[in-house]
Each structure stands twice: as structure tokens, then as C-alpha cells.
Amino acid sequence: MTENERFYGRRHGKKLKGTRIFLMEKLLPLVEIKKPNTVFDLKSLYPFTPKAFWLEIGFGGGEHLAQISREHKDIGFIGAEPFINGVASLLAHLNGSWGKSANEDRLIAEGRSDNVRIYADDVRQLFPFFKDESFERIFVLYPDPWPKARHEDRRFLGQKNLKEIARLLVSGGELCVATDVASYAVWTIQQAESSDLFIQTNEDIYQPPADWITTRYEQKGLKAGHRPVYLTYVKK
Numbered sequence: 001m002t003e004n005e006r007f008y009g010r011r012h013g014k015k016l017k018g019t020r021i022f023l024m025e026k027l028l029p030l031v032e033i034k035k036p037n038t039v040f041d042l043k044s045l046y047p048f049t050p051k052a053f054w055l056e057i058g059f060g061g062g063e064h065l066a067q068i069s070r071e072h073k074d075i076g077f078i079g080a081e082p083f084i085n086g087v088a089s090l091l092a093h094l095n096g097s098w099g100k101s102a103n104e105d106r107l108i109a110e111g112r113s114d115n116v117r118i119y120a121d122d123v124r125q126l127f128p129f130f131k132d133e134s135f136e137r138i139f140v141l142y143p144d145p146w147p148k149a150r151h152e153d154r155r156f157l158g159q160k161n162l163k164e165i166a167r168l169l170v171s172g173g174e175l176c177v178a179t180d181v182a183s184y185a186v187w188t189i190q191q192a193e194s195s196d197l198f199i200q201t202n203e204d205i206y207q208p209p210a211d212w213i214t215t216r217y218e219q220k221g222l223k224a225g226h227r228p229v230y231l232t233y234v235k236k
């Protein structure tokens, strides 16, 4: 990531209150990844030996990451999100209904967050520290569409990030994309095709993958009449 590739999204929303402040102070330090200065030993991030690693880029409110990590306890998850209110929301989902009644041991007990590690910033800062073929699956769900042509270079799934994603995926690893902006879907399909790094494997792009986990963002779009597109790619 070069100096002039800045993050153009929001880092802060409404002021955090009550339980969310508590979770940011008490739970985040237990699961947070700080920017490393040497290449990651991913296994050392978790208190167990994960079967594989999955990365979610831009987890937003964290509904997908919280649920999928609960369904796949043997996987080590990394989620990256620079929007602090999103990070607090993920922590609330991971923490369930315990809220402030939880002490630090209980916060991380019973595997609720044992298999999730959070980078509360731009995932591109981490890319150089991941070894080749680190991840079995990478999720980029509803990336910011930046619809204006003059903002095209801000769209996440351009050539540079696709190349990094391909490097980070194991052979046969999967990139899962969703968007409800038709022009972004078309652009992503073109980008993936011209990269020549991926094969699109789902035939019906309007059909969510099996066991799809919806998010608040997706539900808002559906209510507003948007039509989601799902793109599943396998690394060549």
C-alpha cells in the first residue's frame, strides 16, 4: 500500500455509548490484531490450531462474521474494518446478550470469540504481512461502490487488490463477493475476467450461496428494492 492510497470511507459514526464502550475497552484488546512488523504466523493468533483461515474484508456491522465464525469453530477468522462503530457492533454480536455483566474471562469464554481476530483498520495495511496462500476463503461483501467514474480507483476490487487476494488464497480458494449495485457487479465481473486470476463458479448470480448469512446492510438494500448479486470466484 503506497502513501497516497488512503482510506476514503468513514472511520467514525455516532458516539459510542454504554456497553459498546465497555466492549471496545475490554473485549477488543483480547481479540485485536495490531499492525505487525514481520510476516504473520496466523496459527499463533488463536488459542487452538485452526483447520484453515478465512478473511472478511470490510465486515461492516459484523453480522456475517459473527454468525459464520459461530458456525465454523474450527476455522480461524480475521476481520478487517476501519469503521469503529462497525467494530463495536461486531463485538456486541460476538458477546451476545451478556453486555456489561460479562467479566473479561467470560467475554472470551466458550469459544464465542476464540476464533475471531479483528484488525480495526484498512486491510491493505496487512496484505504485505500475510504469506502467500494464507486463506481458504476471502469475503468482500457489499464493498463501497464508489459509483462515480472519477472515483473508480477507490473501488476495492480493482486489479491491484485482486492480485493480492489471489496471492493470499490457497490454490482452489474462494473469493465471495456480494453487491446490490448493478454497475459495480458489471465492473467487478470485468475486473475479475481481465485479471485472469479467477474462475467464476456460480451460474445464477441472483441466487445467494447455500447457507447465506444476511446483514443489516443487505436487508436495508432489499427493503429499498435493490437486487443483490452474488459472485463466487475460485482462484485458478
Ligand SMILES: C[S@@+](CC[C@H](N)C(=O)[O-])C[C@H]1O[C@@H](n2cnc3c(N)ncnc32)[C@H](O)[C@@H]1O
Residues within 6 Å of the ligand: 007, 009, 010, 057, 058, 059, 060, 061, 062, 080, 081, 082, 083, 086, 121, 122, 123, 124, 140, 141, 142, 143, 144, 156, 215, 216, 217, 218
Ligand atoms: C457498504 S459496507 C458493507 C459492510 C458489510 N460487508 C455488510 O455487507 O454489511 C462496506 C464496508 O467496507 C469497509 N471497507 C472499505 N474499504 C476497506 C478496506 N480497505 N479495508 C477494510 N474495510 C474496508 C467500509 O468501512 C464499510 O464498512
